[in-house]
Amino acid sequence: MASRSDFGRRVELALGSTAKRANIARAMYGLQHKRLAAFPDRAALESLRDAGEAIKRRALARLPELLEQLEASCRRNGIEVHWAETVEDANRIVLTILRGQGARSLIKGKSMVSEEMELNRALEHEGIEALESDLGEFIIQLAGEGPSHIIAPAVHKSRHEVSALFGRMFPDLPRREDIEGLCATAREILRRKFFAADAGLSGANFLVAETGTIVLVENEGNGRLCTTAPGVHIAVTGIEKLVERMADIPPLLKLLTRSATGQPITTYVNFISGPRKTAEKDGPREVHLVLLDNGRSRMYEDPELRDSLRCIRCGACMNHCPVYVRLGGHAYGTVYPGPIGTVLEPQRTGLDRLGELTEASTLCGACGEVCPVRIPLPKLINRLRFDAVRTDGGPTSGSGRRRTGREALIWQVWARVHRSPRVYRLWLALATRLRRLAPRRIAGWSDARELPRPAARSLHALARERGFCDE
Amino acid sequence: MSDARERILARLRLVPGAAPPAGTVPPAAPEATIPPTERVAQFRACLEAVRAQVHVAPVADPAPLLRRLVAERGIRRLLYGADGPLAPVLRAAFAGVDGTVLVPYDASIESWKEDLFYGIDAAVTSSLGGIAETGSVILWPDAAEPRLMSLVPPIHFVVVAAGQIHATLDEAMRVQRWAERMPTNALLISGPSKSADIEQTIAYGVHGPKELVVIVTA
Numbered sequence: 001m002a003s004r005s006d007f008g009r010r011v012e013l014a015l016g017s018t019a020k021r022a023n024i025a026r027a028m029y030g031l032q033h034k035r036l037a038a039f040p041d042r043a044a045l046e047s048l049r050d051a052g053e054a055i056k057r058r059a060l061a062r063l064p065e066l067l068e069q070l071e072a073s074c075r076r077n078g079i080e081v082h083w084a085e086t087v088e089d090a091n092r093i094v095l096t097i098l099r100g101q102g103a104r105s106l107i108k109g110k111s112m113v114s115e116e117m118e119l120n121r122a123l124e125h126e127g128i129e130a131l132e133s134d135l136g137e138f139i140i141q142l143a144g145e146g147p148s149h150i151i152a153p154a155v156h157k158s159r160h161e162v163s164a165l166f167g168r169m170f171p172d173l174p175r176r177e178d179i180e181g182l183c184a185t186a187r188e189i190l191r192r193k194f195f196a197a198d199a200g201l202s203g204a205n206f207l208v209a210e211t212g213t214i215v216l217v218e219n220e221g222n223g224r225l226c227t228t229a230p231g232v233h234i235a236v237t238g239i240e241k242l243v244e245r246m247a248d249i250p251p252l253l254k255l256l257t258r259s260a261t262g263q264p265i266t267t268y269v270n271f272i273s274g275p276r277k278t279a280e281k282d283g284p285r286e287v288h289l290v291l292l293d294n295g296r297s298r299m300y301e302d303p304e305l306r307d308s309l310r311c312i313r314c315g316a317c318m319n320h321c322p323v324y325v326r327l328g329g330h331a332y333g334t335v336y337p338g339p340i341g342t343v344l345e346p347q348r349t350g351l352d353r354l355g356e357l358t359e360a361s362t363l364c365g366a367c368g369e370v371c372p373v374r375i376p377l378p379k380l381i382n383r384l385r386f387d388a389v390r391t392d393g394g395p396t397s398g399s400g401r402r403r404t405g406r407e408a409l410i411w412q413v414w415a416r417v418h419r420s421p422r423v424y425r426l427w428l429a430l431a432t433r434l435r436r437l438a439p440r441r442i443a444g445w446s447d448a449r450e451l452p453r454p455a456a457r458s459l460h461a462l463a464r465e466r467g468f469c470d471e
Numbered sequence: 472m473s474d475a476r477e478r479i480l481a482r483l484r485l486v487p488g489a490a491p492p493a494g495t496v497p498p499a500a501p502e503a504t505i506p507p508t509e510r511v512a513q514f515r516a517c518l519e520a521v522r523a524q525v526h527v528a529p530v531a532d533p534a535p536l537l538r539r540l541v542a543e544r545g546i547r548r549l550l551y552g553a554d555g556p557l558a559p560v561l562r563a564a565f566a567g568v569d570g571t572v573l574v575p576y577d578a579s580i581e582s583w584k585e586d587l588f589y590g591i592d593a594a595v596t597s598s599l600g601g602i603a604e605t606g607s608v609i610l611w612p613d614a615a616e617p618r619l620m621s622l623v624p625p626i627h628f629v630v631v632a633a634g635q636i637h638a639t640l641d642e643a644m645r646v647q648r649w650a651e652r653m654p655t656n657a658l659l660i661s662g663p664s665k666s667a668d669i670e671q672t673i674a675y676g677v678h679g680p681k682e683l684v685v686i687v688t689a
Contacts, residue, residue: 083476136668221664221679265605271657279614282580
């Protein structure tokens with residue numbers, strides 16, 4: 001077999017990390033149970049999913065005009081709206097805002113879009129400190145790692161690893177091993193940072209076109225601190241986070257928190273509709289909203305792939321994915337892991353480079369079953385597999401680049417055999433009679449599996465014998 | 472960056488078949504129905520499940536209960552909104568109380584940030600009511616009761632009128648006409664600050680208040 005790909009090497013590494021795998025699997029099984037308990041009434045869940053899907057479909061159907069409405073509403077509220085086609089553009093916009101403020105430090109709430117932008121690296125390159133304040137993000141930033149899950153970024157680490165990490169990074173602070181103690185340590189360190197930060201950055205869970213509102217969902221309070229304590233708040237998010245009306249928020253919120261962590265609601269739901277008004281005594285003096293495209297408008301062009309833009313980033317698909325649960329997020333080597341990552345990332349980066357991810361799926365369907373907005377994830381994974389080998393081009397970059405002559409030939413023969421009953425019967429006769437000639441090993445496939453051997457008599461023959469009719 | 476705007480919108484507009492499906496009405500999300508008589512109990516149960524403390528006062532005046540709760544915690548400096556709806560009640564309640572000083576939030580944050588971050592023991596705010604389904608307190612911070620009151624001090628006391636506890640968020644948004652008059656900042660608070668980022672185990676008091684004390688008045 002050809003030499004291992006990068007993905008293959010990461011998978012091997014992940015499978016060999018027993019402790020990390022145990023941490024991830026334990027957390028994922030816990031999240032599966034919590035989600036199940038949060039939706040006790042199956043019928044209610046299904047109608048809630050119908051509503052969630054319809055809201056996002058409606059918003060996407062009118063995306064360009066709603067984006068303009070959002071921009072106008074934000075302007076009216078005093079929020080400055082910026083548009084970025086690429087992550088480089090988005091980083092430049094954030095940098096320009098920070099420079100304009102003379103800001104030397106940025107405190108960040110959790111934002112996957114900022115991970116997509118690799119914002120921290122871009123800012124540090126320019127001499128601006130970017131500090132993560134979400135506990136999980138803070139931990140992995142200290143460890144120099146990326147998030148392994150979009151909701152629980154440090155889920156691969158145990159309390160003992162976190163304690164050792166804090167001990168190494170903050171040797172002057174008392175060493176704690178318990179989780180409450182570790183939280184207290186993080187609180188103390190980050191309090192000072194919240195107090196001193198020049199600017200704050202957040203993502204957005206939802207944007208409301210009608211009112212020009214940024215909706216942020218969180219438990220720790222760090223998101224509120226980032227968006228309230230510093231003089232400037234910058235929100236970075238994808239253009240697909242938009243909904244039409246404020247009335248769309250309650251059902252989506254319910255779906256988001258229950259699907260993600262089984263909570264009926266998060267501790268804080270923060271609706272931001274503008275900077276500090278004249279008489280107000282706190283809140284940022286400037287609020288900026290950066291709308292990032294980065295391939296989203298290309299996904300929008302394809303009626304099938306557009307469904308991936310409905311995602312509300314709850315993480316339920318990865319929590320329930322048998323592949324993700326066994327590998328963890330780092331093996332994917334992408335910003336978004338799991339089923340949704342398998343659909344988004346090859347579209348963002350190209351099937352030539354990341355098409356292999358689509359093969360790391362059994363198409364078991366769990367992701368599609370739990371998705372709160374009914375994204376047909378298995379269908380999309382299959383569609384991208386097809387795009388990766390099609391010869392007539394496709395909307396996604398790198399389409400057709402995973403096609404190999406041998407595989408194509410095998411499938412052509414397979415199709416030919418199954419198209420003609422006569423050829424099929426001949427093939428069946430040969431396969432059963434010459435079954436001893438069937439190969440015992442096929443490189444790659446039989447490394448970890450037993451090859452099936454053809455039976456002495458075909459199912460057709462057995463059925464006929466028992467009186468079943470062919471027709 | 473207006474070029475980027477034009478290019479993004481142009482790409483989106485080009486898409487055939489993405490035009491609005493005229494007149495499609497989405498299915499309404501199922502709404503929980505909680506009779507008014509059960510709202511306080513549900514509100515309380517949800518909040519207590521996430522370690523908030525809920526005290527139901529038999530009267531409309533939160534003062535006696537608040538005075539006791541503040542004294543029990545040994546709070547020395549209690550932040551309040553000098554122009555907020557609770558101000559007269561609070562000033563009367565704590566006049567002559569030894570050991571507790573009412574600190575007004577009456578200047579912009581820049582002029583007293585350090586004191587707010589490190590010198591305040593607790594804050595007390597009013598609210599716009601609550602949500603029974605999720606055990607959430609609705610806050611619209613404003614000039615009289617600014618945003619950081621419910622966020623920076625380690626303890627947050629909040630007064631909720633029982634009659635303003637709505638069944639669901641959807642109902643609260645409709646009754647309070649959110650869409651027509653969104654404030655700078657609207658908040659739902661459902662418990663003290665917490666995190667499950669380490670081992671998916673919940674720990675309380677991460678960045679926001681460690682204690683949320685809800686006083687429900689008649």
